[in-house]
Amino acid sequence: MTVVESTGLELDDIQIGALHERPSPYVGTYLLLRIDDRAAGRALVRRLLPLVDSGRPSAEPEHGAWITVAFTYAGLAALGVPQESLDSFAPEFRQGMAARAAELGDVGESAPDHWEQPLGTGDVHVAIAVLSPDAARLEAVAEKARRAHQELAGIELVWRQDCYQLPTGRTSFGFKDGIGQPAVEGSGRLPTDPGEAPLKAGEIVLGYPDETGELPPMPTPEVLGRNGTYVVFRKLHTRVAAYRQYLRAKAAGREEEALLGAKMVGRWQSGAPLAVSPDRDAPELGADPARNNDFRYADDPRGFKCPAGAHARRANPRDALDHEGSVDVRLHRMIRRGTSYGPMLPDGVLEDDGADRGIIFVFAGAHLHRQFEFVKTQWLNDGIFIGAPAEKDPLVGQGDGAGSFTIPRTPIRRRLTELPPFVVTRGGEYCFAPGLRALRWLAELDT
Numbered sequence: 101m102t103v104v105e106s107t108g109l110e111l112d113d114i115q116i117g118a119l120h121e122r123p124s125p126y127v128g129t130y131l132l133l134r135i136d137d138r139a140a141g142r143a144l145v146r147r148l149l150p151l152v153d154s155g156r157p158s159a160e161p162e163h164g165a166w167i168t169v170a171f172t173y174a175g176l177a178a179l180g181v182p183q184e185s186l187d188s189f190a191p192e193f194r195q196g197m198a199a200r201a202a203e204l205g206d207v208g209e210s211a212p213d214h215w216e217q218p219l220g221t222g223d224v225h226v227a228i229a230v231l232s233p234d235a236a237r238l239e240a241v242a243e244k245a246r247r248a249h250q251e252l253a254g255i256e257l258v259w260r261q262d263c264y265q266l267p268t269g270r271t272s273f274g275f276k277d278g279i280g281q282p283a284v285e286g287s288g289r290l291p292t293d294p295g296e297a298p299l300k301a302g303e304i305v306l307g308y309p310d311e312t313g314e315l316p317p318m319p320t321p322e323v324l325g326r327n328g329t330y331v332v333f334r335k336l337h338t339r340v341a342a343y344r345q346y347l348r349a350k351a352a353g354r355e356e357e358a359l360l361g362a363k364m365v366g367r368w369q370s371g372a373p374l375a376v377s378p379d380r381d382a383p384e385l386g387a388d389p390a391r392n393n394d395f396r397y398a399d400d401p402r403g404f405k406c407p408a409g410a411h412a413r414r415a416n417p418r419d420a421l422d423h424e425g426s427v428d429v430r431l432h433r434m435i436r437r438g439t440s441y442g443p444m445l446p447d448g449v450l451e452d453d454g455a456d457r458g459i460i461f462v463f464a465g466a467h468l469h470r471q472f473e474f475v476k477t478q479w480l481n482d483g484i485f486i487g488a489p490a491e492k493d494p495l496v497g498q499g500d501g502a503g504s505f506t507i508p509r510t511p512i513r514r515r516l517t518e519l520p521p522f523v524v525t526r527g528g529e530y531c532f533a534p535g536l537r538a539l540r541w542l543a544e545l546d547t
C-alpha cells in the first residue's frame with residue numbers, strides 16, 4: 101500500500117536518503133560504478149532495488165543501512181534510457197559537474213584536470229551511498245551491494261570512498277555540521293528552525309508543486325521523473341593545518357582563535373549559533389536540537405553578532421535579505437547529506453600530516469541550478485549580495501590567497517586578509533536519484 105501524506109507525497113516511492121537524516125554516529129561508503137554492458141546495468145538495478153529503503157518515516161532502516169542509488173547522465177544513457185527522455189533532464193545535469201567547473205569556481209588546483217580519476221570523466225555511471233549506524237550492519241549491506249555488481253561481468257567498480265563520523269562528532273575543521281536543514285511538507289519531519297515553514301515538497305522531490313506554485317520541470321516519462329531528486333556529490337578536501345595556522349597567525353590567543361573561527365562559520369564549533377550566543381561558545385545550546393537552529397538575522401543587519409560573510413549566513417541568509425524583497429531565500433534551500441572522510445588531525449597539531457581528510461558534500465533537491473549552483477556561485481563564491489563583491493566565503497570559497505573577510509565590530513571592523521584556500525575540490529558528479537518505481541522501470545527497460 102502506498103503511504104500518501106496529506107500533501108500527496110508518495111513516501112513509499114521516494115528513496116530514503118532525500119528525506120531522512122543519516123544515522124548519527126554513522127559509518128558509510130560511496131561506491132561508483134561504470135556500466136560496460138547494458139543488460140548487466142539493468143541486472144544491477146534489479147539487484148539493488150530490494151536493498152533500497154523508501155522515505156516512509158521509521159526509526160531504523162529496514163535493511164540496517166540507508167542505501168541511495170543514483171545515476172549520472174552517462175549512466176542513464178548506458179542503461180539505454182531513450183534519447184528523448186535523456187533530453188528532458190535539467191541542462192546542468194546533462195552537462196555534468198566537470199563541464200560546470202568554471203561557473204562553480206572549480207579552477208586552479210580544484211579544476212577537473214586535477215580531480216581523482218575517474219570523477220568527471222564520463223566513466224562514472226552509478227553512485228551508491230551506503231550509510232549505517234555501525235560497521236557490522238554497514239558491512240552486511242555493503243557486501244550485498246558488492247555482490248550485486250561483482251557477480252556481473254560488464255559492471256566495474258571505478259571509485260570508492262569510505263566515510264565515518266569523527267570521534268568528536270564534528271567535521272575536520274572542528275565544527276558540528278548538518279544542523280541547518282529545511283523541513284519538507286509531507287515528509288513527517290518537523291522544522292528545526294521554527295521561523296522557516298516546511299518547504300513545498302516540489303523543492304526537493306520531483307512531481308509536486310514547488311514554492312512558486314508550479315510543478316518543476318520533470319524528466320519524462322513520468323514514471324522515471326516522478327519522486328526522483330537531483331543529487332550533487334563533491335569530495336572536498338579540507339586543509340585543516342593551513343586553517344589552524346591561519347587562525348594562529350591572526351589571533352592573539354586561543355580564545356580569539358575560536359572567535360575568528362566561529363565568525364567565519366556563523367556558529368561556534370559546538371554548533372551554537374553566533375546569532376544567539378555572539379561572544380562565547382555555549383555547548384549546551386549547540387547540542388540542543390530544540391534551540392540550536394532557532395534564530396534569525398534581521399535583528400543583526402550589520403553583522404555585529406554574525407558577519408554577513410560567515411559561511412552559514414551566506415548559505416542560508418534566513419530573513420537577512422527580506423528587506424530587499426528581491427531574493428526569496430526559500431527558492432535557494434537544499435537538503436544536505438554530507439559526511440566526513442579521513443582521519444582527524446589531532447587537536448593542537450599545526451603541521452600538515454599529508455592525510456586526505458574532508459567532507460563528502462551531498463546535496464539533494466529538485467533544482468540543480470537555482471538551489472546548489474545558485475548558492476555556490478552567488479552566495480559562497482561572490483559577495484555582491486552582501487555588499488562586499490570581493491569577499492568570497494572565508495571557509496569554503498576556495499580563494500586564491502588574496503581574499504579577505506570582514507568582521508563588523510565597534511569602534512572599527514576587523515578585516516582578515518590573504519585568506520588561503522582551505523578547501524580543494526577533488527571531484528564530483530551531478531546525479532539523479534530516481535524513485536523506486538522508476539528504478540524498477542530502469543531495470544525493465546528493453547530498448
Ligand code: HEM
Nearest residue numbers: 275276277278279280281336412415416459475476496523
Ligand atoms: C568543505 C566544505 C564545507 C564545510 C567544511 C562546511 C561546513 C559547514 C558548517 C560547519 C555549517 C554550520 C552547521 C550547520 O548549520 O549545519 C554549515 C552550514 C551550511 N552549509 Fe556548509 N560547509 C561546506 C560546504 C558547503 C557547500 C559547498 C554548500 C552549498 C553549496 C554549503 C551549504 C551549507 C548550508 C545550506 C548550511 C546551512 C546554513 C543554515 O541553514 O543555517 N556548505 N556548513
